[in-house]
């Protein structure tokens with residue numbers, strides 16, 4: 001029985017994340033998705049709340065046929081305590097999937113196996129470039145699963161991010 005943890009901010013959840021999860025789902029029996037910086041929303045780098053990100057991910061993954069646990073994870077001030085904090089909030093896991101250098105370092109120092117999945121179409125599929133497209137009025141919905149585009153429209157997410165960009 002292998003349980004994996006995939007951590008990210010998912011601002012928003014996009015097709016690159018989706019490709020990674022499709023591939024991880026073939027390697028593990030169960031998957032935990034940790035939504036990082038759960039307490040932050042309504043700023044340019046983090047426009048969406050943890051609850052909105054839960055909705056995006058759970059709808060996009062409705063056809064994945066392994067158990068998935070989506071857990072919001074607030075940041076803590078001390079990096080040295082973060083792995084313990086994550087472990088206290090999640091079911092036990094064997095492997096962490098991430099490409100974030102600090103996350104890799106913290107889990108490896110804690111003796112936990114880390115795997116870095118390949119990047120998919122990174123020039124187009126990054127939260128940063130998708131948020132920029134939203135603000136500029138360019139096509140963004142082709143970069144996210146259709147269920148995520150629906151959630152972003154339901155919550156008036158484009159109006160929100162443009163409003164934040166105006167006042168930032």
Ligand SMILES: Nc1ncnc2c1ncn2[C@@H]1O[C@H](COP(=O)(O)OP(=O)(O)OP(=O)(O)O)[C@@H](O)[C@H]1O
Pocket residue numbers: 007008009010011015016017020045097098099100117118119120121122125126127128129
């Ligand atoms: N296109 C992609 N293909 C594969 N993995 C990706 C892709 N984009 C991000 N990831 C990985 O997904 C995890 C979560 O990333 P994150 O939510 O920060 O997305 P991001 O696109 O890098 O966002 P941002 O541009 O806002 O930093 C990280 O390990 C990141 O490296």
Ligand SMILES: NC(=O)c1ccc[n+]([C@@H]2O[C@H](COP(=O)(O)O)[C@@H](O)[C@H]2O)c1
Pocket residue numbers: 007008009010035036037038074075076077078079080082098099100102103106
């Ligand atoms: N001290 C901490 O709270 C701490 C340390 C390392 C990573 N994190 C979080 O892990 C997440 C990593 O996600 P990304 O790979 O999307 O950046 C971020 O939300 C980041 O804030 C938090």
